[in-house]
Amino acid sequence: MDAFPQPTDFANVHDFFMHTAAAFPERPFMRVVAETAAIYGIEAGGISYGDMAARVDERRRAYERAGYGAGRRVGLLLENRPVFFDHWLALNGLGASIIPINPDLRQAELDYLIGHSEMDLAVAIASRHGDLKAAGAKSRLKVVDPDDEPPAAAELMTGGPADGDIEAALLYTSGTTGLPKGCVLDNSYFLNCGHWYRNVGGHCALTFDGERMITPLPLFHMNALACSTMGMVAVGGCLTVLDRFHPKSWWKSVRETQATVVHYLGVMPAMLMGAPAAAEDRAHDVRFGFGAGVDRTLHAPFEERFGFPLIEAWAMTETGNGAVIAASDGERNVGSNCFGTPAPQVEVRIETDGGDVAATGEPGELLVRRAGADPRYGFFDRYLKDEAATAEAWRGGWFHTGDIVRRNDDGSFSFVDRKKNVIRRSGENIAAIEVEGVLNRHPAVEASAVAATPDPVRGEEVFACIVRAEPEGGGEAAALAGEIAEWCLTQLAYYKAPGFIAFVDRLPLTSTNKVQRGELKGVVAALRDDPATIDLCHLKKRKAA
Numbered sequence: 001m002d003a004f005p006q007p008t009d010f011a012n013v014h015d016f017f018m019h020t021a022a023a024f025p026e027r028p029f030m031r032v033v034a035e036t037a038a039i040y041g042i043e044a045g046g047i048s049y050g051d052m053a054a055r056v057d058e059r060r061r062a063y064e065r066a067g068y069g070a071g072r073r074v075g076l077l078l079e080n081r082p083v084f085f086d087h088w089l090a091l092n093g094l095g096a097s098i099i100p101i102n103p104d105l106r107q108a109e110l111d112y113l114i115g116h117s118e119m120d121l122a123v124a125i126a127s128r129h130g131d132l133k134a135a136g137a138k139s140r141l142k143v144v145d146p147d148d149e150p151p152a153a154a155e156l157m158t159g160g161p162a163d164g165d166i167e168a169a170l171l172y173t174s175g176t177t178g179l180p181k182g183c184v185l186d187n188s189y190f191l192n193c194g195h196w197y198r199n200v201g202g203h204c205a206l207t208f209d210g211e212r213m214i215t216p217l218p219l220f221h222m223n224a225l226a227c228s229t230m231g232m233v234a235v236g237g238c239l240t241v242l243d244r245f246h247p248k249s250w251w252k253s254v255r256e257t258q259a260t261v262v263h264y265l266g267v268m269p270a271m272l273m274g275a276p277a278a279a280e281d282r283a284h285d286v287r288f289g290f291g292a293g294v295d296r297t298l299h300a301p302f303e304e305r306f307g308f309p310l311i312e313a314w315a316m317t318e319t320g321n322g323a324v325i326a327a328s329d330g331e332r333n334v335g336s337n338c339f340g341t342p343a344p345q346v347e348v349r350i351e352t353d354g355g356d357v358a359a360t361g362e363p364g365e366l367l368v369r370r371a372g373a374d375p376r377y378g379f380f381d382r383y384l385k386d387e388a389a390t391a392e393a394w395r396g397g398w399f400h401t402g403d404i405v406r407r408n409d410d411g412s413f414s415f416v417d418r419k420k421n422v423i424r425r426s427g428e429n430i431a432a433i434e435v436e437g438v439l440n441r442h443p444a445v446e447a448s449a450v451a452a453t454p455d456p457v458r459g460e461e462v463f464a465c466i467v468r469a470e471p472e473g474g475g476e477a478a479a480l481a482g483e484i485a486e487w488c489l490t491q492l493a494y495y496k497a498p499g500f501i502a503f504v505d506r507l508p509l510t511s512t513n514k515v516q517r518g519e520l521k522g523v524v525a526a527l528r529d530d531p532a533t534i535d536l537c538h539l540k541k542r543k544a545a
Contacts (some may be wrong), residue, residue: 004208007194007234012187013168014060014093016194017233018053024236025050027210030082031240033253039243040081047082049236052089059090067153070095070166073117077101077124077132080219080241083146085229087123088169092187097167100220103128104511110135116182116385117170120154170384171222171317182384189320190226192378196321197231202329203288203311206261211237212285214254215263216245218511222317228263247271254284262286266293267513269302269310270440282307290326292415295437296335303334314339314366314415316401318393322378323368325413337414347371349398350407358407363416363429366405367398404431421517423452423460430496435462436515438491439498442484444469449507449515451524453500461537463524464498467507477503481534489539499537502527 004023010016021029028046037044068074074091076098078084088098099117101110101124114122114136122132122143132143142151168187172180198206213232217224224241232239240257245268254262268291289310294302303309313326325348327333327340342348349357350364358364369375375397382390393400404416416422417431424430432450439448446469453463466484481501488497504527508519527533 007191007198007230008188010191012092012095012166013190013230014056014089016191016230017056017089018093020233020236021049021053025053027236028238029232030085031212031238031257032082033240033242033256035246035249035253036080036241036243040079042081046238052082052085055086056089056093059086060093063090063094063096063150066150068094068096068121068150069153072096072121072153073099073119073167073170075099075101075114075117075119075122075124075132077103077122077128078146078219079103079125080224080243081125081146084219087146092168095166097170099170099172100218100225102172102218102220102511107131107135112179113172114139114141121150123148123150167381169225171220171225173317181386181389183317184381184384185222185226185320186381189322189378189380190230193222193226193321194230194234196324196378197227198234200326200328203309203332204290204326204328206231206235206237208235211235211261212240212257212259213237213261213263214240214242214257214259216242216250216268217263217265218244221512222315222320223263226320227315245271247275251280251284254286258285260285260287262289264289264291264294264310265512265514266291266295269294269298273298273302273305277305281305292339295440296337297437297441299335312337312339314403314405314413318380319368319399319401320378320380322370322376323399325368327412331410331412333408333410333412333414336408337416338408338412339415341410341412342368345371347375348413350405350413360407360409363404363406365419366401366403366413367396368401369398404429418517421451423450423462425455425460425462425495426458428493428495430462435464435488435492435496435498438488439464439466439484441491442487444480444484447507449520450498451517451520453524453528455499461499462496463500463502463528465502465504465507465520465523465527467505468503477532478534481536482539485536485539494540497536497540499540500528500533500535502530502533 007016027049029049029052030047032044034044076084076087091098099119123146124132129143140154165186167184168190169185171183213228215224215228219225286308288308292313294310311327315324323346325340325342347369349367351367352358352364370377402419404419405413407413417433421432422429435450436448439445445466447467449465451463452460455461485497508516510516
């Protein structure tokens with residue numbers, strides 16, 4: 001299919017999709033598994049490219065009649081339902097932008113999102129109409145069902161095709177350390193995501209032979225919306241978007257859809273490895289998994305057990321696939337947190353706290369940009385209404401990722417942690433994610449989250465919040481905390497082990513099971529002087545070699 005146009009040959013996502021639909025009208029564009037259909041109350045089965053194109057065309061005409069076009073923003077609170085694509089592609093064809101809304105957001109969060117984005121319309125499932133109307137009471141927001149005729153736009157807009165520079169979506173960051181930022185993404189961002197996936201090759205090679213991808217990730221994140229969707233449209237493949245990750249039924253869904261590619265986050269392999277081994281572990285068609293954050297100690301065992309490689313990659317909402325780095329070629333360095341070697345079109349700098357280039361093996365912040373005349377090609381356009389934050393992120397002509405990585409001897413990169421998650425104790429840098437990885441391997445730990453707590457002598461100390469694997473027993477907390485700390489001292493340098501442990505019922509998590517680091521800091525501050533918190537600092541002593 002070398003003659004098939006590249007995604008970047010098109011002006012917008014709508015035109016790109018319609019071209020693929022015309023080329024493969026009978027192929028399935030989406031597959032809805034029975035479990036997801038039952039949860040959403042919709043029909044299970046396949047939706048062909050031709051059928052989706054007809055649905056999009058009808059919806060586009062309705063929006064055009066209502067006056068939607070360039071400059072308008074429409075919120076979509078539709079979870080991972082197929083109708084999400086009807087509205088997105090229809091609006092995109094008119095030059096309007098979408099705001100995918102996290103269904104877990106509540107009143108205060110919706111107030112902020114609606115006010116900050118200035119959306120005109122929200123298309124939402126019926127159960128959330130009341131919340132959206134209450135949050136948008138002081139604005140001109142209108143709320144409708146996905147099958148309703150769209151109401152007239154607040155202002156009559158001129159329709160017409162969007163081009164690569166016109167806003168296609170406004171995605172909000174998860175807000176793990178503060179208020180979410182609105183990332184403005186134009187059409188070229190999405191088209192480049194499809195271009196990258198179609199052409200990357202190597203371990204991640206896609207074909208035009210009928211790829212089938214399955215993902216449990218939400219459509220309000222760039223991975224599912226931009227990477228997965230555009231990758232499948234780029235090769236006429238079929239996309240299965242589950243309502244969420246269900247560990248017990250995951251392999252059933254994989255087999256039911258005949259998936260050839262799976263997308264994952266690090267929590268998924270860990271949960272799948274927790275299930276008993278079964279004879280049908282390799283009874284599937286998967287060629288590779290693509291994602292990030294697999295526990296390095298589980299990476300090789302997972303591949304051995306399930307029979308396909310997990311391709312680790314690095315990207316952010318802000319970078320899109322403009323500067324994605326993936327272990328898609330050559331040696332993957334399994335079990336080392338390695339996410340590959342930058343491609344020639346990506347320029348990289350690893351910078352120390354002092355602003356110098358980090359030596360090989362020395363951790364530093366990852367700075368990236370696109371090689372060539374446009375260093376921002378494929379990246380987000382800007383943070384909405386925050387020129388200062390945009391300029392700060394791009395200071396010195398490099399995008400500052402906030403991720404700490406190290407360059408390996410072979411030129412590949414390994415992830416260490418988010419810069420804001422690094423604990424500075426007596427001059428030593430401690431990655432919270434590394435400590436969490438060790439804690440989570442202890443049989444008494446179901447989940448953990450680690451943060452810094454002030455220390456008058458050492459600057460900061462390691463504080464661990466732990467969810468126990470078994471219900472708490474009377475009088476056992478201190479003994480168990482000591483056991484966990486002693487075990488950590490056999491796995492980590494002494495200064496990395498928790499100095500404080502607090503057993504909690506739950507951790508503050510995002511919708512994709514990432515720790516809400518901003519909220520965690522507040523939890524740790526509140527727990528520091530709690531009588532139930534166990535002080536283990538006396539165990540942290542340097543041992544003779």
